[in-house]
Amino acid sequence: MATPNELTAMRRAIAISAQGLGTTSPNPPVGCVILDRDGIPVGEGYHLRKGDHHAEVNALTAAGHRAEGGTAVVTLEPCNHHGRTPPCRQALIDAKVSRVLMAVMDPTSRGEGGAVVLEQAGIEVERGVLEQEALLVLGPWLHSLRMGRPYITWAYTVGADEDYDDQGVSELRRTHDLVIRRNGAIEEGSPASHGADVFRVPVPPLGDEPGKALGTLTEAGARSVLIEGSANEAGRLLAAAVDRVIIHLPGVPPSFTRVAARGQGEELVPSEFRLVSVEPFSSYVRLTGERAVRYQ
Numbered sequence: 001m002a003t004p005n006e007l008t009a010m011r012r013a014i015a016i017s018a019q020g021l022g023t024t025s026p027n028p029p030v031g032c033v034i035l036d037r038d039g040i041p042v043g044e045g046y047h048l049r050k051g052d053h054h055a056e057v058n059a060l061t062a063a064g065h066r067a068e069g070g071t072a073v074v075t076l077e078p079c080n081h082h083g084r085t086p087p088c089r090q091a092l093i094d095a096k097v098s099r100v101l102m103a104v105m106d107p108t109s110r111g112e113g114g115a116v117v118l119e120q121a122g123i124e125v126e127r128g129v130l131e132q133e134a135l136l137v138l139g140p141w142l143h144s145l146r147m148g149r150p151y152i153t154w155a156y157t158v159g160a161d162e163d164y165d166d167q168g169v170s171e172l173r174r175t176h177d178l179v180i181r182r183n184g185a186i187e188e189g190s191p192a193s194h195g196a197d198v199f200r201v202p203v204p205p206l207g208d209e210p211g212k213a214l215g216t217l218t219e220a221g222a223r224s225v226l227i228e229g230s231a232n233e234a235g236r237l238l239a240a241a242v243d244r245v246i247i248h249l250p251g252v253p254p255s256f257t258r259v260a261a262r263g264q265g266e267e268l269v270p271s272e273f274r275l276v277s278v279e280p281f282s283s284y285v286r287l288t289g290e291r292a293v294r295y296q
């Protein structure tokens, strides 16, 4: 069982991990908090981009010797493979932590991930701690991994001119690997954020075959793609693969006389999507819908 202190640390790890959204791909956005033997937070870190240190190593570096006998709280099972950096499970063993809490298990580890090796090293391991909450950040990455293609978001404003640059849509760019603009241009969501040798921006056009287009986006190293604008060709091309819609509805006055036939038959959110959040944003109402089946 996780203690209240540890749950607080996991929420903190989840929160800071979100800062990696849009830059870590093809790696996952992960956060980690280290508690000392008395349960006091002594270090934290997250993964920023491929080739940089993983969250656990950043957090252990911050904690220094105070990690000894303490607890590592991490949003994803620590890695067990030698990649560009040594495996995190070894860093945790070397730091002599006595306990590791993880939210989401890494599906790429096939049961041979960091958790098992940590246990073999005599470290107490807790799995699935606040897993559903951690999936708020890791969900699209996990979905992308399972589907073998990026998680696709289509964002648009109801009734807006297509050349209208909606602030609500443009501020979503930085949390996505790739953005497909209204004119078909493909851009890195946050320019030069992934590291040049691990990510390339595909050159449009994407063609007219959905499978091929998804393949191109996947090969680029993208785990998340944002399509902007309702009249975007890419939206039509990839419609069947869209995982999430974010719709901005212009605000209306408190009392509104409906003109005959207006809006009849129009779907506010496509019927195959489930509304998961509704919030006022700027002069709009922002509706987020997710395809009914997701993640697992």
Ligand SMILES: [Zn+2]
Binding pocket: 054, 055, 056, 078, 079, 087, 088, 089
């Ligand atoms: Zn790692």
